[in-house]
Amino acid sequence: xxxxxxxxxxxxxxxxxxxxxxxxxxxxxxxxxxxxxxxxxxxxxxxxxxxxxxxxxxxxxxxxxxxxxxxxxxxxxxxxxxx
Numbered sequence: 001x002x003x004x005x006x007x008x009x010x011x012x013x014x015x016x017x018x019x020x021x022x023x024x025x026x027x028x029x030x031x032x033x034x035x036x037x038x039x040x041x042x043x044x045x046x047x048x049x050x051x052x053x054x055x056x057x058x059x060x061x062x063x064x065x066x067x068x069x070x071x072x073x074x075x076x077x078x079x080x081x082x083x
Contacts, residue, residue, distance in 0.1 A: 005079045007061035008051040012074040013044050025071035026052065029064065051078070 011022065019041050027037035030052070043050040055061040061077040068075035 005058075005081060007055045007058050008078040008080065009053050009055065009061050009064045009068070010049050010051050010076050010078050011040070011044050011068060012049045012076065013047075014074045017072060017074075019045055022073060025068055025073050028071060029067045 011026065017025075019038075022044055023034070023037035023041040026032060026040050027034060030037075032040075040050050040052060053064065055064065058077060058079065065075045065077055
């Protein structure tokens with residue numbers, strides 16, 4: 001059941017986007033300070049992906065993913081069971 005799940009917005013590393021490009025896109029979608037955007041871009045680069053946020057509904061997560069994808073990032077929604 002959806003009410004028993006959380007939905008993560010995940011950005012994946014790719015061979016297209018630069019480190020600065022990832023930081024910019026994340027900042028644009030989330031309105032984060034530049035330093036936080038760079039930290040998230042570091043995580044994407046170093047680990048291959050980063051869970052940027054958790055959403056209560058799949059629709060909210062998908063809307064956020066669309067915003068990241070419009071800026072050229074490879075982003076997906078990942079569902080997980082709650083505790």
